[in-house]
Amino acid sequence: MSVQNIPLSPFFANSRQPFNYAKIEQISRDISTAWLTLDEITQQLNLFEDESQDAYLSSVELATRMAIEDYLGLTIFPVTYRVYYGDFGSYSNSNVYLDLPEVSETGIVINSVKCYTNSNTVPVTIVSSDYSYDPTGNRIILSNIPNEINDNVANPIVVTYSTNASFIAQYPVVKQAGLMLLTHIYNNRSTTSERIVRDIPYGVAMLLRPYKPLVM
Secondary structure, three states, rough: OOEEEEEEOOOOOOOOOOOOOEEEEEEEEEOOOOOOOOOHHHHOOOOOOOOOHHHHHHHHHHHHHHHHHHHHHHOOOOEEEEEOOOOOOOHOOOOEEEEEEOOOOOOEEEEEEOEEOOOOOOOOOOHHHHHHEEEEOOOOOOOOOOOOEEOOOOOOEEEEEEEEEOOOHHHHHHHHHHHHHHHHHOOOOOOOOOOOOOOOOHHHHHHHHHHHOEOO
16 A cells, blocks of 8 residues: 655644544654754753763753653654544444544655454455545544454554654744753753742744744
């Protein structure tokens, strides 16, 4: 089955609504590609010509990037998810709507849609002509599923998909927020402090606020 690369309107990206999936697994995430360069980091921290902390700074950069991805609900680099859906008794003879828990304003890639049937111990792949993607609802519309869904499998429909890299991640204001958060993590290596320590510092939150989707 061919992979579908589907654009998504930013107006609908990351809209948070009640979902009908039963379980989600994050099965792939880039933990090696740097978002903030060492040059940007050392200038931010005034560590000129000091390479003794490069390994530590790289680990802090990764923690910073993942924190901002999770805070904004966007993927700076592609992330792949596996989502399980169950309890389809009420969907007999009608379309099945599969909500996706995480999306990207630059679109998603549907890698596969599979279903457990009575005659198979492993899920069978559903052809791409039997489903479509609805960007207005961040969901897959499944128009045809096998007649004999395996009743012994709690979540018989399985979707694997990837979010595309976000162009927002390259905005200077977002990268500056990343450098500010990295500085905060670098200067506060322990949660023990006489001061109030916030998960996301106020200045970082203010820079990122225009790019954080409204939670409904």
